[in-house]
Amino acid sequence: MGYGTVPHANCVGALRNPECGDEITVYAEVDAQRIQQLGFTGTGCVISMASASMMVAN
Numbered sequence: 001m002g003y004g005t006v007p008h009a010n011c012v013g014a015l016r017n018p019e020c021g022d023e024i025t026v027y028a029e030v031d032a033q034r035i036q037q038l039g040f041t042g043t044g045c046v047i048s049m050a051s052a053s054m055m056v057a058n
Contacts, residue, residue, distance in 0.1 A: 002056060006039040022048040026056070 009027035016023045022044030029037040038056035042049065 002039060002053060003041065004039050005041060006037045009037075009039070017044070017048070020045065024048065024052050026052070 006027040006029050008029045011028040011030055012025065014023070014025040022042070024040055024042035024044065027037075027039045027041075028035055040052045040056050042052060
């Protein structure tokens with residue numbers, strides 16, 4: 001999915017880097033032990049946003 005929340009997410013994880021202030025929340029819809037959708041929201045530097053985007057890419 002990419003940037004944005006996942007409507008039926010049943011797993012959510014939030015992380016914050018206290019050194020620089022980057023904040024990322026990852027949303028996942030998992031069904032029958034398979035990831036159906038991934039998404040993220042957050043604020044931070046270009047590197048952290050690109051990393052999160054690559055992490056949730058299909």
